Amino acid sequence: MTIVVGFVPTKEGRAALARAAEEARGRHSRLVVVNSHRSTGDAHDDSAREAETEIQQVADGLSGDGVEVEVRRLGxxxxxxxxxxxxxxxxxxxxxxxxxxxxxxxxxxILGSNAQRILLDAPCAVLAVKG
Known part of the structure; x- marks a missing residue:
């Protein structure tokens, strides 16, 4: 069983990551954390560092609980x-x-809706979490 979570360092991203971690623990599932952003060419910007730090902290905590965590940083x-x-x-x-x-x-x-696209096109169930 696998759970995929989208993460960016915002209150909504943190809420999604926390809930996905709960689900992974409860379901004894593998967790795939996807940090997707449009590449600016600067891999060391503050947002990227903040996301990387937070993801690593969650991954370390879950690994200690026996949950397999894979992190994908995509730009x-x-x-x-x-x-x-x-x-x-x-x-x-x-x-x-x-x-x-x-x-x-x-x-x-103007910006489109990633959430709507995920809800409509996902190949599995989607859990939407408020920040």
Whole structure:
């Protein structure tokens, strides 16, 4: 059994990661943490370092609990939805966990909605968590 979680260092990302960790412990599942972002060319920016530190802390804690954790840091230029859906399909995941934030209708129109795409196109169940 595999759980895939999307993580960025925001309150929504932290809530998704915490819930995915709970699910992995409870289900005795493998956890795949996907940190997907559009590459800026600077692999050492503050956001990337913050995400890496937080993911490593969670991974260390879960490993101590006997949960297998795989971390994927992706900066290929894909939308996060594409990376999460691909990771779920590749690992034959049973669940994807994502964080949600409220967006204005104009924000959805201009930026698109990764959450909506994941909910509609995921090959498995999706658990959406509020920050």
């Amino acid at each position: 290929r230029g894909n939308e996060p939805a594409e990376d999460l859906i691909a990771a779920a399909a590749e690992t034959d995941a049973d669940l994807i966990v994502i964080g949600l934030r409220r967006r204005t209708p104009v924000g959805k129109l």
